[in-house]
Amino acid sequence: MNRMYEDYYRMDRMPTIWCPGCGNGIVLNGFIEAFKNSGLDRKNTVIVSGIGCSSRSALYLDFDTIHTTHGRAISFATGIKQSRPELNVVVLTGDGDCSAIGGNHLIHAARRNIDLTVVCYNNSTYGMTNGQYSPTTPTGSITATSMYGFMESPFDLCKLVEAAGATYVARTTTFHAKMIPMMIKNALLKKGFSFVDCIAQCPTYFGRKNKMSTPADMMKWIRDSSVNKKTAETMSESELAGKFVIGEFVNKEKPELTAEYTKLVERLKLKEKEGAAYAKV
């Protein structure tokens, strides 16, 4: 393993629990590279995760880490950030964790624009429980709970958090591995709610059931299904069905919750001082 990464991993926790060919390691390496390039202080950074394959990431990172309950990572992260705004708070989560059981926390964190960086390892399945369909499973997919084909529509998580008010929203894939650190770095440095959707492969539980039994098959599928944001603008809705649109969708400035709350605390302190001065007179 490259030394650059080694310094940020808990090497005594290796190997990971992930299957051979899993995309999670690519995302996690991308996070480390992004963190290193961001210039942020590791001491002031907390990694929060939920439950699922991707959420195991927290256990492998040599940071302050908290592996919480299924779907609730963002709520724990909100408590950490709102109580100690000086901490950088990162949530490493999966598609099931953050958009099914934890969907409510995702949209409300985006709405209140709290300064969290959420990285979603989006492999469109519940790998930990052997591959049931998730909110991002492509329509028609065969999974452990859709053996006749998945008949629902998948979430576009980027559109969801954009609509909810996130200030940084981007999507890339494990095939476009170089984009991961770039986007996560932007997310880390954004003062506001940031969301990076990383399409990742699960060859063991998703690929095998969908005629992509090797990691390479899945990477090719991800490559062939990916459409650049600019190209996507010229495509119709039916042409975009089943595609992953990649790129930066939102990168804007907006008042951030914990900073605004700090201003309130300062304002009330000032008011109290003025009140005390007035009382003396």
Next chain:
Amino acid sequence: MKMVKNKFMQGNAACVEGAISAGLKFYAGYPITPSTEIAELCAEKLPKIGGRFIQMEDEIASMGAVIGASFAGVMSMTATSGPGFSLKQENLGYASFVEAPCVVVNVMRSGPSTGLPTSPAQSDVMQAKWGTHGDHPIIVLCPDSVKSMYELTIRAFELSEEFRVPVILAADEVIAHMREAIEIRDDLKPVQRRYTTKKPGEFKPYDDSEGLVPPMAKFGDGYRFNTTGLMHDTEGFPTSDPVKSQKLQDRLRDKIEKNLEKIVSVKTYNMDDAEVAVFAYGSTARSAMAAIVEARSNGVKAGLIVPETLWPFPEKIISMYAEKVKAFVVAEMNMGQMVYEVERCMHGKAKLLTVFQANGELIKPELILNRIKEAVK
């Protein structure tokens, strides 16, 4: 002891006063009757003292945020009622297992389900102990007056930090909304957490060699520690080792069971010569007090046992009085919950009579008095 002048306030307000005296700096909650005044007062008061408030999207998130703040080293609390308390259960179990000090107020209202939202009940007292899955340590306190709401809130913070355990303040709607005069102390120092003196690298978050309650580290201090709701070893990492797993389960039980003297608190009235002991808690204890006074004026030697600690259950004192009295009368605003604990601890030594009522009304003293009279017939 320095006191400020008497204040006339409701139970929920007394809870907030107590919490702030104890050092509360973070509140996360979701609106629900009859606990809402706690959230409203925290929203008003916390920013004035450099603390922080947040109204979360649901009860589950409120509990998560409170645990997050606790690991960040900030004293934290949430408050809820009935349905909200049910929603908090999973994260409450997490808090207990990862040993995150925090205070959860449950202003009990009539259930099940939405029930009678503005009416009192005492029907979550078993849930408070057993609501979340798995064996787990927990402390549950129960106030019977506005004064006791203030004092037990402070006590809840002290116990949660001392034993690294979530503490539930199981108030009922009557206590929460009743107004009484209380004395607010201004000489209280915030409750202190026991932090590790070890250096990063030497610190283990669940180090059992440091006693039953391991000292903590907080986020941002350079310890780079992990915590997980999976079964974990002393270093805070997942393990499926049966020996380590059992050792953790044992320590979690022992940190409460071997400290009962520090935790359990019971108030007794006229028990010295009592022939009939009334066991009642929360607002029911107030009706019970009227009943024993009336019984005494009718020549029946009645006494009252009011547990301030519902969990761990005050076994010893119940067993001790069961040897002395002829009968116990258990009165509670539910269909019979704590009565099973009382019965278990009585070892069949005395007669047992009950008053159960779950219709949203306070139990009237007459109902308890009738049972006291029946007991000595």
